[in-house]
Amino acid sequence: MSKAATKKRGGKMHQFIIVDPNLCTGCETCESVCSFVHDGEFNPINTRIHRVRIEPVFNIALACQKCEDAPCVRSCPEKALEKDEETGSIIVDNDKCNGCAFCIRACDFGVLSLHIESQKALICDLCENMKEEYIDEESGIKEPQCILVCPKEAISLKNVEQIGEETRIEAVKRLFGDILQEYES
Amino acid sequence: MSKAKGKPLPDDVKGYSQVRLDVDLTTGKIEKSTLSNEFCRDWIGGYGFGAKILFDELKSGVDPLSPDNILVYAQGPFPTTILPTSSKYGLFAKSPLTGMFGMSISSGSVGAQARRAGINAIVFKGKVPELSYFVVDDDDYYLVPCEKMLKGKGTFETEDLLREEFQDQRLAVMSIGPAGERMSRMGCITNDRNRQAGRTGMGAVMGSKNLKAVCFRGTKGIKVAHPVEFYKIAKKLIKVANGPATAKYRDQGTPAGLTSYNKLGMMPTFNHREGTWDKITNGAFTGDTLNEDWVVKKVACSQCSIACDHLARVPKNHPDWPNLIASVDIELLYGFGTACGNADWPTVFKCINLCDNLGIDAISGGVTAAMACDLYTDGLITKEDLGFELPFGSTTNLVRFTEEMILGKGFAGEIFGHGTRVAGEKLEEMGKKGASSYAMHIKGLEMPAFDLHGMSSFAVGESVSIRGACHLRNGAYGLDAKGTFDRFGYDKPLERGKAIKKLEDVYGIIDSFIICKFTRGIYENDAEIAKVYELVTGLPMDEALLLERGDAIVTLSKCFNIREGWTRADDHPPERFFKMAHTKGPAKGVTLKEDGYQQLLSGYYEARGWYKETGIPTDETLKKLGMDFVIGKLKPAPAKKGGKK
8 A cells, every 4th residue: 555545635634444345254354463463462352443243144344433523532531542643543542541441432433442451442553553573574564454464355544535536436437337338448 | 103202392382272171061060171282282173182082081882862972172273363264163072973983163253262262172071951051251161051041942043142141242152953952963053153063963962961052252362382473474374365276165165066066977966866967057056156146245254264155145025035044055055956956046045044043964954855855756755754745856845844854843854854874774664675775875974065976086085084974084076076096997096095095184184273174275285284383383393293193183083983883884885876877977877886996995994004904003003193092992892772873
């Protein structure tokens, strides 16, 4: 993924992990790898991306939406959560977080949780805080590892403009397919 | 002496939790002990642990459905790691279908949740006085009576109710349906709705112990011995597992085999009377049609990169089963489709759904239904017997038959409710001469989707399988399908034997690890498989030792069978392959030849280092595999009621 694709625009950075339910098979690999690169052990209960399966066929995974005016930040009585203007991520100050879980109640998407041992809030940091030793040799940078390992390439990092535009293009292809076909080589 | 001797054994072992639970269901007493480092290294995991525990601890000659049988839950070192298809578990007991070594492997979320709860193996003994479920919730282990809540419930509803009870949608639940409760010898165990430990009647064994379900959940993390290297290789394997090596399982799924095996005359149709079908040739009943017209979603087990689970849907305007979803693979399209001469997709889906939900192995169920269609067509059973017609090609009547068979109702349930072998015996007792020759099983286990008429190598591979008719003990069908040896001839018995043995040893490891056979092709070679084991566990391992342990595990489960009274005659395909030839297709006019078959069988025994004449391992072979503990213990116990016939 190029830096240009996720550039800060208009002074704002609003990008987040999205998962395509048509591609997601519910394999939980994203959850396992999330816990592994942050803690050095596989334990999906400490994941920051959450698989949801609604029987019998629906599968998806959800992670922090990086809300602009984030309810989790507003709700924290200890002021332990803060939005990083550079990356758009919500950063947890572990010294301040007391594990009250109010942020979990406030989040409309249910993508926050508490670490099973430390009882500190867990929020997707786009792997900003992953362990250095697991950085991919080829890319050499900290990048969301769930995207790297997802076997179906169902996970991507997108900013809001991109999501809207991609949806619009798909809609136009549906609506004006006949006209477009005429010009296909 | 085993190649393991002389290898260093580190103090700290990763991957394995090494926790064994012994649950005495009669008294409710639960004990926890530690699996030694040496035990883990020598017996690897699932299959190996099951074989060793059953050989050491189960007296020979017990009735498989009595409290004396023991049921072993076991897994290897990988669940919850991101190694592709690592979340698998196995169940092992004396089988009520075969009277021999019973084993069945399933996937879904069970292995991963059990590992996070810290479990490596559970040994269930005795019988709970009242229908109950067992809970492993991290370090809390307990039995809960559930007569009111769960008696008679299907596995889908049981899973839903238990998840509701725990307020946890991720709770892993293995459960039996009404068929397991009534101890149908075909009883299966279902988990995650669409995954079954189906074969050899492990659900009946659970039912005989009054054990309705086992629930797992855990919060413990898993460390591996060499995390940085492991992460690198796991990422590579995940990519490869989504590449060409597994395309056939991902795209069309195993039903692609309908077309390819049909072309070779190996696709069993009409209860193995034929090996081809015009409904496949004309495209009506193929993997293509299934995927284009019926499949709505492909779903994965925990940590699986492939997602082979093809979910097919009956349309919402269907009069009988609108929006019914079934988890489909080739074995079930064979059982309720080609073997019954039924090309009506919705009724095939309904039959599969009934088996999974009410709790019988859908392979055994389908093959038993095909036997009934065949007997009906030949007039050995009638409309008066069944209450309805059941010729080949039946649709809604096939569904009716299947439901009665599963639930043990009516003539269908009474005669066919315990599989083909028992059905044949009961019909013969009623004076229906020759009925047993319609029963397509080996050692009592119904046959998978391969027709052996023109498969001389796999005729041996499938017959020597320790759990009865099975394509997953050595996968030797490839030797015939790929033309490695002359599939109509009987030359090179020792070479063929060696080829089958090599495959079987690797499969023994795969079933002990336990990983999915669909990922066999993602490893560069067997050395890489050994390397992954070493990176996770920290136990020194190489290809030679790994294959030796595979050999030992297969041999030990064979020794279990010998102690139960196995003889050479048990390694034999049904008579139909020797007496009734196909009337069309590539194997037209071909039958297996007894002399040739026996030569190939001897070649296999020789390749294994077993006595060529008797198929019993020599002391020399046992010593070489580090199995001195078996020597002198291979005398069968006197046969008892309910044991092997």
